[in-house]
Amino acid sequence: xxxxxxxxxxxxxxxxxxxxxxxxxxxxxxxxxxxxxxxxxxxxxxxxxxxxxxxxxxxxxxxxxxxxxxxxxxx
Amino acid sequence: xxxxxxxxxxxxxxxxxxxxxxxxxxxxxxxxxxxxxxxxxxxxxxxxxxxxxxxxxxxxxxxxxxxxxxxxxxxxxxxxxxxxxxxxxxxxxxxxxxxxxxxxxxxxxxxxxxxxxxxxxxxxxxxxxxxxxxxxxxxxxxxxxxxxxxxxxxxxxxxxxxxxxxxxxxxxxxxxxxxxxxxxxxxxxxxxxxxxxxxxxxxxxxxxxxxxxxxxxxxxxxxxxxxxxxxxxxxxxxxxxxxxxxxxxxxxxxxxxxxxxxxxxxxxxxxxxxxxxxxxxxxxxxxxxxxxxxxxxxxxxxxxxxxxxxxxxxxxxxxxxxxxxxxxxxxxxxxxxxxxxxxxxxxxxxxxxxxxxxxxxxxxxxxxxxxxxxxxxxxxxxxxxxxxxxxxxxxxxxxxxxxxxxxxxxxxxxxxxxxxxxxxxxxxxxxxxxxxxxxxxxxxxxxxxxxxxxxxxxxxxxxxxxxxxxxxxxxxxxxxxxxxxxxxxxxxxxxxxxxxxx
Numbered sequence: 001x002x003x004x005x006x007x008x009x010x011x012x013x014x015x016x017x018x019x020x021x022x023x024x025x026x027x028x029x030x031x032x033x034x035x036x037x038x039x040x041x042x043x044x045x046x047x048x049x050x051x052x053x054x055x056x057x058x059x060x061x062x063x064x065x066x067x068x069x070x071x072x073x074x075x
Numbered sequence: 076x077x078x079x080x081x082x083x084x085x086x087x088x089x090x091x092x093x094x095x096x097x098x099x100x101x102x103x104x105x106x107x108x109x110x111x112x113x114x115x116x117x118x119x120x121x122x123x124x125x126x127x128x129x130x131x132x133x134x135x136x137x138x139x140x141x142x143x144x145x146x147x148x149x150x151x152x153x154x155x156x157x158x159x160x161x162x163x164x165x166x167x168x169x170x171x172x173x174x175x176x177x178x179x180x181x182x183x184x185x186x187x188x189x190x191x192x193x194x195x196x197x198x199x200x201x202x203x204x205x206x207x208x209x210x211x212x213x214x215x216x217x218x219x220x221x222x223x224x225x226x227x228x229x230x231x232x233x234x235x236x237x238x239x240x241x242x243x244x245x246x247x248x249x250x251x252x253x254x255x256x257x258x259x260x261x262x263x264x265x266x267x268x269x270x271x272x273x274x275x276x277x278x279x280x281x282x283x284x285x286x287x288x289x290x291x292x293x294x295x296x297x298x299x300x301x302x303x304x305x306x307x308x309x310x311x312x313x314x315x316x317x318x319x320x321x322x323x324x325x326x327x328x329x330x331x332x333x334x335x336x337x338x339x340x341x342x343x344x345x346x347x348x349x350x351x352x353x354x355x356x357x358x359x360x361x362x363x364x365x366x367x368x369x370x371x372x373x374x375x376x377x378x379x380x381x382x383x384x385x386x387x388x389x390x391x392x393x394x395x396x397x398x399x400x401x402x403x404x405x406x407x408x409x410x411x412x413x414x415x416x417x418x419x420x421x422x423x424x425x426x427x428x429x430x431x432x433x434x435x436x437x438x439x440x441x442x443x444x445x446x447x448x449x450x451x452x453x454x455x456x457x458x459x460x461x462x463x464x465x466x467x468x469x470x471x472x473x474x475x476x477x478x479x480x481x482x483x484x485x486x487x488x489x490x491x492x493x494x495x496x497x498x499x500x501x502x503x504x505x506x507x508x509x510x511x512x513x514x515x516x517x518x519x520x521x522x523x524x525x526x527x528x529x530x531x532x533x534x535x536x537x538x539x540x541x542x543x544x545x546x547x548x549x550x551x552x553x554x555x556x557x558x559x560x561x562x563x564x565x566x567x568x569x570x571x572x573x574x575x576x577x
């Protein structure tokens with residue numbers, strides 16, 4: 001199943017990396033397949049990261065707008 | 076003194092007393108009677124000269140007494156001589172009719188007889204004889220039970236008594252008996268004994284209990300008075316009662332003698348239903364014997380639970396009449412009674428004077444007091460106002476101080492919040508950056524690991540029997556080999572194997 005959660009994706013990428021490290025004999029075809037998969041995951045991650053960043057900026061903006069200053073003195 | 080004349084006068088007096096239904100002394104006192112017997116007056120002047128024999132008595136009895144003195148008076152009307160009567164005019168009576176006639180004649184002879192009781196017995200009604208101590212004369216006596224109940228004397232043989240009644244012939248035996256209406260004890264000793272016994276009895280019954288006593292009304296107006304009209308005491312009462320608008324109802328009753336009890340009880344019953352505030356019973360002083368009526372059980376009980384208070388003013392020696400003990404208040408003279416009744420009125424009048432005198436000064440005082448109080452109140456309220464003002468300003472200070480603390484705290488909170496939110500942004504941002512860096516790292520490594528890239532750089536892969544060849548030891552000369560390049564494969568032959576010198 002294709003992971004959508006950023007943390008899950010990162011884990012997947014980690015797995016791919018370690019796969020390469022463990023390999024005594026690299027099957028070019030298989031390695032190529034792994035690379036392609038990795039590249040795809042990195043791209044998806046960047047998109048998701050950008051989305052999160054945007055969302056975060058949105059929330060921050062909302063909070064600043066809400067935060068009307070309190071009166072200095074009740075009198 | 077002529078004893079004969081004195082005797083005749085006594086007989087005459089007895090008859091008069093019966094005719095006029097008054098006591099003997101009301102006709103003539105003993106001293107007067109004896110003086111007439113001695114002086115034998117002939118003229119009006121001589122009569123009036125005698126003590127106790129005034130103008131009135133002369134016009135009433137003068138001629139009769141004169142005929143007595145002259146020995147001309149016939150006490151009993153003589154019957155007409157038998158011979159003068161015509162046979163046809165004779166009235167022949169039966170025994171019964173005759174006795175009725177005799178009894179009718181005897182009935183007005185109402186007398187007091189003194190003697191000693193003998194053969195006393197009660198067979199529903201009372202039967203006894205009265206014996207004369209001097210000559211043993213005997214009188215048969217009969218008394219109705221209801222009359223005896225009124226008397227309340229414990230009768231026994233040997234008791235000396237005075238009976239009041241009239242003679243009657245008992246038709247079935249033809250004997251004369253005295254029909255007794257009332258009995259009085261004779262002699263202080265017997266009276267005292269009877270008094271003590273009754274006192275003890277009534278006391279045990281609670282007749283004299285303090286709890287029974289009613290207070291005199293505060294301002295009595297309607298007074299019921301029971302006494303003898305002829306006595307002096309009524310005048311004493313009238314003289315001493317103040318002018319407080321009393322409305323007095325007088326009931327004339329005998330206060331001494333055999334008939335007194337009956338009349339007093341009747342008088343007390345009469346007032347029971349009359350609109351009075353107070354009942355007064357008065358009588359002049361007397362010995363135990365003369366006050367005997369007031370030691371009668373029926374009379375005493377007649378004022379128990381009486382609708383209005385009963386005050387009695389009866390002069391007495393050592394022994395207080397039992398009636399007085401049972402009364403709500405008892406004093407010894409009519410004058411004292413008047414004083415008691417006046418008392419509250421007099422106090423009221425004194426109070427009125429007092430009120431009149433002190434009303435103005437009281438009023439002035441109260442105005443003064445009110446002014447003082449209001450001045451004090453004004454002073455107090457001013458002081459209080461000052462205090463309030465002071466309190467108010469310190470309170471305001473306190474409040475503003477409190478508010479400033481609150482706002483400072485809020486500002487601090489705000490600042491903290493800002494810092495923590497900034498930190499939050501920073502941390503999050505850095506974590507995002509870390510992820511981004513990691514991704515770059517991954518990308519780089521992936522690039523490094525990409526075999527295509529190596530091939531493009533000019534490296535190639537050597538396969539023998541479908542396995543990557545990493546050492547010359549894997550090959551024999553003339554073995555078929557395959558070479559993979561970036562854009563295709565080369566099939567060749569290992570012509571010579573040169574092992575690297577180590």
